[in-house]
Amino acid sequence: MEFENSVLSCEDCGEEFVFSGEEQQFYYERGFQTPKRCKPCRQRRKAARTGQRELHSTICAECGIETQVPFKPSGDRPVYCRDCYQKRRGF
Secondary structure, eight states: OOOOOEEEEOTTTOOEEEEOHHHHHHHHHHTOOOOSSOHHHHHHHHHHHHTOOOOEEEEOTTTOOEEEESSOOOSSSOOOOHHHHHHHHTO
């Protein structure tokens, strides 16, 4: 069976998105239904269900590398990457 790209409209945001032939084959082989939402909206819904937090980029106060944290840094306290935080905490 050959699948061709099709354009769908997202149920949440109304934006059009391409449902590629490869995706259609993947969905067909696994018995999934045609998606009703675009990928960003699906990811948002999944994050809401699983309790994933939004990550914010910042610079580690110790080593200076860019890192992501699950809170919005206010700037009044130092923020550390995972490695530096664990070193400071003695883990």
